[in-house]
Amino acid sequence: MEAAWRHSPAVVRLLLQHGANPRTERLLHSAAAASNPSFAEVHPERSDPDRVEVLQILLEAGADVNDMEPDPKGRPLRGMLSRRRTMESGTPLHAAVGAENIRTVRFLLEHGADPQAPSWSGHSPLQVAVSHKLEDIAELLKSWKVESAEKMSEKMS
Secondary structure, eight states: OHHHHHSOHHHHHHHHHTTOOTTOTTHHHHHHHTTOHHHHHHOTTOSOTTOHHHHHHHHHTTOOTTOOOOOGGGSOOBTTBOSSOOTTSSSHHHHHHHTTOHHHHHHHHHTTOOTTOOOTTSOOHHHHHHHTTOHHHHHHHHHHHHHHHHHHHHHHO
16 A cells, blocks of 8 residues: 555556555555645655556556445554544545545546445545535536436437
8 A cells, every 4th residue: 555655656566566466455545645736745756646657557457446445434543544434435536536636536537436436424526525625626526427427328328
C-alpha cells in the first residue's frame, strides 16, 4: 500500500512483477487518496502527482475499480486509518473525490467506476463532492450520470 501512496509508477510496476497482489485491500483507495494536490507539495519528488499512472498500472494488473474497502468499523485501529464510517470510506472513486482531484476522478470514471456506489455511510461520490463544495467534481459526476443513463437507454433500444 505504501508504494501506491508514495512511490513512482516504476516502483509499483516492479513490485507487481515480483508478485505483489494488485487486489491488496485498499490499494486503489490509497493511490486515489494520495492524488490530493497538497501531497504533491509534500512529495515533490513524485513523478505522478495525480497517481493516474499508478492507478492505470494497478487496473491493468487486475485491481477492481469498484472495490469496496472493508468496513472501517471492523478493522483494527492503527496509524492514520480511522475506524469510523465516513463519506469517503467506500470505493476508490470516493477516495478520489475526497482527495479533491478532478483528474483522478475522471480517470476512474473512464475506467468503469460506479458514480452511484454508496460509501459505508451511504453517500454517493456526488454527495461527497457536494458536501465538500467541490463544484467542478460535482458537475463532472452529474454529467457522467446523465451520459451513463443515455448509454443504457441506447443499449436497450
